[in-house]
Amino acid sequence: MPGQTQDSATINPARPRETPLALGLRWLLRWKTSRAALMVLGIIVLTGLLAPLIAPYDPSAQPDIVALKDLPPSLAHPFGTDPYSRDVLSRVIYGARLSLMIAVLATIVSLTLGVAYGAIAGYAGGFVDSIMMRVLDALLSIPRLLLLIGILVAWPRLSVGALVLFLGFTGWFGLSRIVRGQVLALKHAEFVTAARALGASRRRILLRHLLPNLVSPIVVAATLGVAHVIVLEAGLSYLGIGVPQPQASWGNIIQDGADQVSTLWWMSLFPGLLMVLTVMTLNILGEALRDAYERRS
Amino acid sequence: MLRYIAGRLGQAAVIVAIVATISFALIHIAPGDPFSAVMDNPNVSERVRATLRAQYGLDRPLPEQFIRYVGQLARGDLGWSFSHDRPVHDVLARAVPNTLVLMVIALVGSFALGILIALVQVARRGSAVDHALSGISLFFYSMPDFWLGILALLAFTYWLPLFPVGGAVDPVMHEYMGLGGRIVDRLRHLALPALTLIVLASAGVARYQRAALLDVLPADYIRTARLKGLTEREILRRHALRNALLPIISLVGLSFPALLTGAFFIEKIFAWPGMGLAVVNAIGTRDYPLVVGGVIIGSIMVTLGSLLADLLYAWADPRLRDH
Numbered sequence: 001m002p003g004q005t006q007d008s009a010t011i012n013p014a015r016p017r018e019t020p021l022a023l024g025l026r027w028l029l030r031w032k033t034s035r036a037a038l039m040v041l042g043i044i045v046l047t048g049l050l051a052p053l054i055a056p057y058d059p060s061a062q063p064d065i066v067a068l069k070d071l072p073p074s075l076a077h078p079f080g081t082d083p084y085s086r087d088v089l090s091r092v093i094y095g096a097r098l099s100l101m102i103a104v105l106a107t108i109v110s111l112t113l114g115v116a117y118g119a120i121a122g123y124a125g126g127f128v129d130s131i132m133m134r135v136l137d138a139l140l141s142i143p144r145l146l147l148l149i150g151i152l153v154a155w156p157r158l159s160v161g162a163l164v165l166f167l168g169f170t171g172w173f174g175l176s177r178i179v180r181g182q183v184l185a186l187k188h189a190e191f192v193t194a195a196r197a198l199g200a201s202r203r204r205i206l207l208r209h210l211l212p213n214l215v216s217p218i219v220v221a222a223t224l225g226v227a228h229v230i231v232l233e234a235g236l237s238y239l240g241i242g243v244p245q246p247q248a249s250w251g252n253i254i255q256d257g258a259d260q261v262s263t264l265w266w267m268s269l270f271p272g273l274l275m276v277l278t279v280m281t282l283n284i285l286g287e288a289l290r291d292a293y294e295r296r297s
Numbered sequence: 298m299l300r301y302i303a304g305r306l307g308q309a310a311v312i313v314a315i316v317a318t319i320s321f322a323l324i325h326i327a328p329g330d331p332f333s334a335v336m337d338n339p340n341v342s343e344r345v346r347a348t349l350r351a352q353y354g355l356d357r358p359l360p361e362q363f364i365r366y367v368g369q370l371a372r373g374d375l376g377w378s379f380s381h382d383r384p385v386h387d388v389l390a391r392a393v394p395n396t397l398v399l400m401v402i403a404l405v406g407s408f409a410l411g412i413l414i415a416l417v418q419v420a421r422r423g424s425a426v427d428h429a430l431s432g433i434s435l436f437f438y439s440m441p442d443f444w445l446g447i448l449a450l451l452a453f454t455y456w457l458p459l460f461p462v463g464g465a466v467d468p469v470m471h472e473y474m475g476l477g478g479r480i481v482d483r484l485r486h487l488a489l490p491a492l493t494l495i496v497l498a499s500a501g502v503a504r505y506q507r508a509a510l511l512d513v514l515p516a517d518y519i520r521t522a523r524l525k526g527l528t529e530r531e532i533l534r535r536h537a538l539r540n541a542l543l544p545i546i547s548l549v550g551l552s553f554p555a556l557l558t559g560a561f562f563i564e565k566i567f568a569w570p571g572m573g574l575a576v577v578n579a580i581g582t583r584d585y586p587l588v589v590g591g592v593i594i595g596s597i598m599v600t601l602g603s604l605l606a607d608l609l610y611a612w613a614d615p616r617l618r619d620h
Binding site: 134135137138139141142143144145146147149150151153154156227231234235238239240241251254258261262265268269272275276279280283284 | 308311312315316319320323324326435436438439440441442443444447448450451455554555557558561562565576577579580581583585588589591592595596599600603
């Protein structure tokens with residue numbers, strides 16, 4: 001609760017109030033599990049960032065489509081090759097880069113929309129709020145995957161940028177409900193009344209006084225949101241309406257091998273394992289952060 | 298109570314109306330003609346094209362099209378499926394029961410399994426068993442539905458051929474089986490997709506339920522029960538679980554979107570002839586009316602599911618029931 005943090009700041013004036021981000025990081029480093037998760041995630045992110053340096057082959061090169069296709073894992077190709085003779089390890093590494101990038105960018109889009117919508121609804125209150133919430137209920141009752149399928153089938157051969165936007169557009173409903181609840185609860189807090197009495201504009205109250213109090217739920221939602229988008233994008237790519245070929249994402253590598261799953265098992269196993277590892281670490285971190293913020297409040 | 302039910306029903310109706318509006322928008326903001334794939338196809342005869350244009354009134358102004366569309370929806374007309382050459386509602390009407398079977402089994406199974414896991418964990422909270430189960434459920438919770446489906450298919454139909462590869466019945470032998478044989482055949486085909494979905498969904502239930510149980514444990518009535526001399530097992534069963542039951546009902550309502558999404562992938566992987574398989578195959582053939590029909594029906598299913606859960610909640614919670 002904001003009132004309490006205000007109190008602790010006055011009790012201990014020597015130490016400036018810790019920002020939620022710093023507090024979150026301090027908590028993450030405290031627990032063994034979240035420390036390990038942070039490290040594993042760091043390695044995966046680094047692998048993605050440094051993909052051109054790490055990947056042993058060009059991810060879209062098809063060196064010999066007859067002799068080098070469908071090779072099981074070996075020393076030359078630790079994750080095997082695909083039906084187009086491409087090296088699966090290199091594709092998985094580049095896939096990490098693309099899948100993570102898509103997830104992070106889409107989550108940024110969702111956060112922006114979700115915070116804006118939720119803050120407006122919560123701050124406006126009354127009739128506007130209830131209309132906005134009914135719309136949100138409807139949007140929440142459409143399963144996100146179905147909505148995306150409906151959109152993506154209408155736009156065949158979409159670019160990755162458009163995919164990011166659509167993933168972002170469909171991901172803010174849950175967050176905006178949380179934000180709206182927080183704003184609604186804080187709207188009549190004393191520090192808001194004080195700001196209003198001092199003549200602060202609505203926009204100033206929202207941006208300078210309410211938003212900083214929303215950082216912790218936003219950080220949690222962002223972490224879990226990235227995990228969710230990774231799975232979602234993989235699912236769409238698996239259905240053939242996500243990341244277009246020849247670019248590699250974890251989902252479409254699995255899709256490339258899906259027709260012959262019984263023989264090309266390495267094409268589903270390795271990208272999937274890496275994906276589960278990533279999503280797991282993000283879930284661990286998101287929940288550790290939530291615990292940290294709840295414990296503080 | 299009656300007022301609550303009426304209000305909740307009205308809310309569900311509004312949701313369905315908004316879903317219909319969104320799917321109308323989906324059809325119309327798409328670039329070009331939503332049926333251009335069909336229009337360009339030389340195999341589609343002039344007669345079908347003429348029917349389509351007349352049926353959708355594509356030359357009409359948008360408001361008029363919207364009214365037409367709502368009217369058609371209200372009569373259950375979801376348009377024409379090009380790839381099946383049948384009305385969409387006809388295709389979906391055959392598929393939805395199969396999806397419902399899968400979802401209901403997965404719902405019941407995953408809640409039973411998930412609650413059981415949570416109870417075991419809470420009874421031994423802090424122990425190695427608790428940590429191990431937490432780890433396992435986090436692992437399955439983090440897993441994409443389709444990936445576990447592929448692994449299950451790989452492991453239990455190819456490497457260890459315990460189950461048939463796909464479909465709802467044996468394509469050849471089913472016709473020649475007796476009643477008992479047919480039932481066994483159906484169950485054998487149902488087992489692996491249902492189990493996969495149960496495992497996927499129960500991970501979330503277990504995690505949620507463990508937290509819910511741990512939330513009620515510090516309550517005063519639990520301490521009273523403990524002081525009364527009840528064993529830990531009895532406290533869990535008679536006091537903690539019973540009070541953690543209401544969150545279970547709301548979790549049922551919240552789990553429908555994920556369950557339906559899971560069913561989509563699982564049906565595709567195991568060729569289970571439900572709505573998911575129909576829609577996913579329609580993606581491949583760009584059969585847009587069938588895809589949008591699936592989106593609408595899927596959303597309505599989710600809405601009805603959460604409506605049912607809310608009504609059940611109102612009935613089960615004495616504080617709400619008496620109002």
